[in-house]
Every structure is written in structure tokens, then in C-alpha cells.
Amino acid sequence: MTDSVINRLVAGPPAPGHRISFIRLGSRRTLDLTELYEQSGHVAAYLRSLGVEAGDRIGILAANSLEWVLLDLAALRLKVVVAGFEPGKFTDAAELVARYGLTVLFTDRDVPANAPAAVRTFTEVAGAAARAWPDPPGPVVYEPGEVTTIKFTSGSTGAPKGLGATVGSIDASLQAVQEIFEHRGDDDLFVFLPLSLLQQRYWLYSALCFGHDATVTTYEAAFAALATARPTVVMGVPAFFEAARQQISRDAARADGIAPDTARRTAARRLFGDRIRYLWTGSAPADREVLRYLTDAGLPIYEGYGLNETCIVSKNHPGAHRQGSVGRVLRGKEVLFDADGVILVRSEHPVNQRYEFAGPGDSERMFVADGVVRTGDLGYVDEDGFLFIQGRADDVIVLGNGKKVIVRPIEEHMRTSPAIEECVVFCPAQTSLVAVVSPASDPADLEAIAGQLARTNAAFGRDEQIRKIVVASPRPSIANGMLTSQFKPKRQAIFAAFQAEIMNNQDGIHAQ
Amino acid sequence: MPSDVETIARDNLSAALQPAADPHELELDLELTDYGLTSLQKVLFLTRLCEDLAVDLAHLTERDVAEMRTLHDVVDTLSRYAGKAS
Numbered sequence: 001m002t003d004s005v006i007n008r009l010v011a012g013p014p015a016p017g018h019r020i021s022f023i024r025l026g027s028r029r030t031l032d033l034t035e036l037y038e039q040s041g042h043v044a045a046y047l048r049s050l051g052v053e054a055g056d057r058i059g060i061l062a063a064n065s066l067e068w069v070l071l072d073l074a075a076l077r078l079k080v081v082v083a084g085f086e087p088g089k090f091t092d093a094a095e096l097v098a099r100y101g102l103t104v105l106f107t108d109r110d111v112p113a114n115a116p117a118a119v120r121t122f123t124e125v126a127g128a129a130a131r132a133w134p135d136p137p138g139p140v141v142y143e144p145g146e147v148t149t150i151k152f153t154s155g156s157t158g159a160p161k162g163l164g165a166t167v168g169s170i171d172a173s174l175q176a177v178q179e180i181f182e183h184r185g186d187d188d189l190f191v192f193l194p195l196s197l198l199q200q201r202y203w204l205y206s207a208l209c210f211g212h213d214a215t216v217t218t219y220e221a222a223f224a225a226l227a228t229a230r231p232t233v234v235m236g237v238p239a240f241f242e243a244a245r246q247q248i249s250r251d252a253a254r255a256d257g258i259a260p261d262t263a264r265r266t267a268a269r270r271l272f273g274d275r276i277r278y279l280w281t282g283s284a285p286a287d288r289e290v291l292r293y294l295t296d297a298g299l300p301i302y303e304g305y306g307l308n309e310t311c312i313v314s315k316n317h318p319g320a321h322r323q324g325s326v327g328r329v330l331r332g333k334e335v336l337f338d339a340d341g342v343i344l345v346r347s348e349h350p351v352n353q354r355y356e357f358a359g360p361g362d363s364e365r366m367f368v369a370d371g372v373v374r375t376g377d378l379g380y381v382d383e384d385g386f387l388f389i390q391g392r393a394d395d396v397i398v399l400g401n402g403k404k405v406i407v408r409p410i411e412e413h414m415r416t417s418p419a420i421e422e423c424v425v426f427c428p429a430q431t432s433l434v435a436v437v438s439p440a441s442d443p444a445d446l447e448a449i450a451g452q453l454a455r456t457n458a459a460f461g462r463d464e465q466i467r468k469i470v471v472a473s474p475r476p477s478i479a480n481g482m483l484t485s486q487f488k489p490k491r492q493a494i495f496a497a498f499q500a501e502i503m504n505n506q507d508g509i510h511a512q
Numbered sequence: 513m514p515s516d517v518e519t520i521a522r523d524n525l526s527a528a529l530q531p532a533a534d535p536h537e538l539e540l541d542l543e544l545t546d547y548g549l550t551s552l553q554k555v556l557f558l559t560r561l562c563e564d565l566a567v568d569l570a571h572l573t574e575r576d577v578a579e580m581r582t583l584h585d586v587v588d589t590l591s592r593y594a595g596k597a598s
Binding site: 026027218219220221223224239240243246250251421440441442478487 | 527528530531545548550552553555556558559569572576577578
């Protein structure tokens with residue numbers, strides 16, 4: 001038996017007895033994984049009938065669905081590379097075909113009459129999956145350096161960068177995750193983030209290879225699907241779990257005559273179902289209060305760290321977990337630091353050595369040498385091997401006296417106050433820090449914010465003192481362009497909006 | 513005189529907002545996003561509202577949810593199903 005997850009997956013059907021469910025609002029479909037595998041063979045035959053061959057690239061522009069998964073598996077079985085495009089972020093099918101050299105692009109969107117013949121509908125895929133085809137695809141074997149898919153990663157400007165993911169990196173990540181989380185027969189992994197993100201497809205590969213159930217739904221339907229799906233594991237981003245915490249808190253507050261701890265646990269089960277083994281989060285820094293709240297509610301949640309370019313680098317897990325860290329570094333990964341303290345990641349099996357699609361210089365900035373990736377994040381590893389992320393290297397403020405201040409720990413400390421929703425620290429004159437605070441209530445609780453300012457200043461060193469707080473009005477939101485779609489503050493936009501208050505010495509709450 | 517569906521919808525939307533707002537002050541025709549409701553929070557709000565109204569969420573498609581942009585839209589859509597067995 002091969003050690004390669006991908007090679008096991010394409011070698012033949014999975015063991016029977018495990019199921020995959022596709023849940024949308026208003027519909028649910030469940031099939032055995034063996035049936036999924038069989039249908040992927042039909043879709044592979046259909047792809048061949050369109051002239052798609054090993055080494056070609058196909059695109060998928062669609063929301064999560066059975067057809068998405070069938071196309072991905074069919075492509076794997078033919079050694080065809082998949083480029084997944086998230087609807088909303090990508091729109092123009094014809095342009096995608098041309099820009100990324102796609103043999104065919106499949107979409108669940110409306111196809112314009114003037115679209116090129118290479119643009120095909122999901123209806124065709126569904127029809128092909130239901131048909132019997134004469135020749136199932138033959139066996140294939142992958143080498144570790146072969147690419148199965150293009151991952152797209154948002155750049156700070158311009159078009160997303162495209163990165164080919166190697167089989168070796170996928171295998172290494174899936175094996176390392178299986179080692180620490182031991183997904184097993186009675187597990188059901190809940191996937192609602194876009195399947196265009198390769199890591200979301202990992203959990204389906206895991207189901208096929210290691211033998212467990214999986215549930216696939218959409219971002220919009222996720223909360224509605226949870227209680228009925230009764231998953232054991234939910235993979236989500238911090239914004240999802242923050243919304244969950246708010247709902248659990250509201251539901252618990254509405255429960256009469258029950259002890260608060262019991263009410264919280266009951267509300268947690270109501271939202272997530274009664275079988276949760278753990279929750280998985282990553283891709284953006286998670287709020288420690290949210291992690292603690294969910295864990296106390298009976299939903300242990302584990303944060304990890306990784307970039308598209310490195311895949312999963314570290315992960316907290318039931319066997320090794322330290323609060324505030326992003327876990328121990330996984331087998332096959334090595335964390336190094338450059339002279340400025342920036343995290344470098346070396347992988348036994350790198351995702352790749354350069355971008356497939358990117359602007360001039362992008363690859364050289366990210367990929368240093370020998371598969372080492374320069375992450376741009378600052379951090380440290382403690383004496384027990386747990387990795388801590390302190391912020392982006394770009395967020396380091398250099399004061400006029402040459403001292404470097406990492407602002408994220410200060411901002412996190414400010415956010416521990418229930419009166420403060422968000423905090424961003426600036427250094428307008430290179431001499432002292434000014435924080436813009438988004439209040440948690442309207443009107444703002446100025447006394448509580450001033451109290452938190454005193455506590456934070458007491459907790460940090462001489463060069464890390466906040467001189468003044470600007471209470472943001474209006475509060476930063478996605479709608480006013482001061483938060484990203486992941487609810488992360490946009491520093492430049494916030495600075496631009498409150499520049500006058502940040503720069504003057506009169507307004508705001510001043511440190512005593 | 514607001515309908516029962518509207519009253520319950522106002523209570524649920526009020527509870528879903530950060531900070532909570534007076535249910536009577538909520539404007540029926542204001543976009544839910546203008547209240548600061550994200551797409552995730554909107555589904556949570558609708559999920560709880562459907563439970564309170566005994567409306568099976570399976571009646572709704574993702575397109576229905578996307579098209580419910582205001583409290584008015586929510587009340588109109590769910591009024592069609594409120595009181596019906598699932």
C-alpha cells in the first residue's frame with residue numbers, strides 16, 4: 001500500500017460504509033463514498049469525451065456542490081490540473097479560460113450566449129455523472145513533484161497569484177493532520193468554505209483515504225445545516241466562530257432558570273449539534289476570548305498557522321495545545337527566523353518553488369531558496385516547541401529612537417475589554433502611539449475604554465505606551481471600507497478616515 | 513398594527529444586532545446590511561426566526577435568502593410559510 005494519500009485515492013474505490021452529504025438551503029443529498037467514486041469515473045469519461053487529457057488544466061467556477069467534487073476527483077483520476085475559482089471573486093468565465101489556459105471551464109453560473117465553447121455548465125456534469133460510460137479511467141500514479149491543482153492567493157494589489165500545489169505537499173499535510181487528529185469511522189467533517197480553497201478539499205480526500213463521513217455545504221447555509229448534519233468536526237475561519245459565539249451568547253441569555261454554564265453548553269449544542277469532537281480554525285488570527293468561550297462551552301477549538309505557499313505549518317490539537325499559540329510545528333515542516341525575526345518555513349515537500357501566475361518579482365519575494373518561504377509574519381517558538389505569531393512584519397513600528405514596537409500584542413490587550421470591539425495602533429510622529437478604538441456599544445463606554453487604556457499601558461514597556469485613544473465614529477465596518485470581508489481592520493483606510501483626530505493633540509482619551 | 517410575524521421578526525432582528533436595538537425603532541425598509549448584519553449573521557437571524565415561527569427552513573433556497581434584503585422582505589417571505597406544516 002502506497003503512503004501517498006493522493007495515490008491511494010486514485011488507485012481504486014474507497015472502502016464502503018462512509019457517506020458524503022451535500023446540503024444546501026432547501027435540499028440535501030447523501031451518497032456512499034463508493035458511489036461518489038463511481039460517479040467520478042463517469043465524469044472522467046465525460047472529460048475525455050471533451051478532449052481533456054492528462055496535463056491539461058480545467059477550471060471550476062461554482063459554489064460547493066456534488067458536481068464540484070466529482071469534477072475534482074475525475075481530474076485527479078486523469079492527471080488533469082484543477083483551477084478552482086470562487087464565485088464573486090472571479091466572474092468572467094471567458095476571460096478565465098484565456099488567462100489561465102483552460103481546456104474547459106465548468107460553472108454553475110448562467111452562461112452567456114456568446115461564451116466560448118470551452119465554457120460548460122454544471123447541468124452537463126450532472127448528466128454525465130448519471131450516465132453509464134463504456135471505459136472507466138485507467139490507473140494513474142503521481143510523483144511527489146507533480147501538480148494537481150492551482151491555488152489562488154489574494155495579493156495586496158491586482159489579480160490573485162496562482163500557485164501549483166504538488167502531490168508531495170498535499171500528502172505530507174494530510175498525513176500530518178491525520179497523525180494528530182486521528183479522524184476515524186464515526187467522524188463527520190463539516191466543510192462549508194469554498195472548495196476552490198484546496199484545504200477544504202483535503203477533508204474530502206481524507207474521507208476517501210482514511211474512511212469517515214463528510215458534509216459539504218455553503219457559507220450561506222452553514223449555520224442552518226449544522227444542527228441537522230450533526231458533524232463531529234467543523235472547519236471554519238475566525239469570523240464564522242465569532243458569529244457562532246455571539247449566537248450562543250444570545251441563546252444562552254434567553255434561557256430562563258438554568259445556570260449560566262449549562263445554558264451556554266446547551267446553546268452551543270443547539271447551534272453545532274450534539275456530536276462535536278473539535279472545531280478547527282486558521283487562515284487569520286483568532287480572538288483568544290472567542291477560543292476560550294467556545295472551549296468553555298464544550299466546543300474545543302484548535303488554531304493553527306499556515307499560508308497558501310506553505311500549507312499547514314503548525315496546529316494545536318487535543319494532544320498538544322497551548323493557549324495563545326498556533327500549536328507545534330508539524331512533521332515535515334521547519335520554522336526558522338531571519339535577522340529581523342520574520343518567520344521562514346522550510347518544507348520537506350514544498351507546495352512549490354514559485355508562483356505559476358504572478359507579477360514580476362512576486363515569486364522571488366516569497367520563495368527564498370530551496371523551498372523556503374518568507375512568510376512576512378513575526379513570531380517565536382517557546383521552549384516546548386509551540387509557535388506564537390506576533391503580527392505582520394509590515395505592522396512593526398520603528399520609533400524615532402530606533403526601538404521596534406510590535407503592535408498586535410498591544411491591540412489584542414486592548415481588545416480584552418468588553419467595551420472595545422477593535423483596536424488599531426498607529427505611530428503618527430514616530431515618538432508615541434495613538435490607538436483608534438472601535439467601541440462595542442453605541443454610545444461608547446468612554447470610562448471603560450479609559451480604564452482599559454490604563455491597564456494596557458501598565459502591562460507594556462516604556463516604548464509601547466499608548467498616548468491617546470481616538471474613539472472611532474463611525475465604527476469601522478465592511479460597508480464603510482474600514483474592515484475586510486474577514487472583519488480584519490484595514491489600517492490605511494482607518495488611518496485615512498481618522499487622520500485629523502490621530503494627528504492632533506486635543507481630541508480623544510489621553511493616558512493619565 | 514404589525515402582524516405577529518412582523519413582531520417576532522423585529523424581536524429577533526433586534527437581538528441579532530450588536531449593540532441590540534429597540535425592536536420598535538427598526539425600519540422595515542432599511543437594508544439588513546445597513547444594520548451591520550453580515551451574511552452569516554443574517555442566516556443565524558433567519559434560522560432563529562424560522563424556529564420561532566415554526567417555519568421549516570427547508571422551504572427556503574439560498575436565492576430566497578439572498579433576496580431578503582430588508583426586514584420587509586423577510587416578513588413578506590416568511591408570512592407565506594408561517595402557520596403551514598413543514
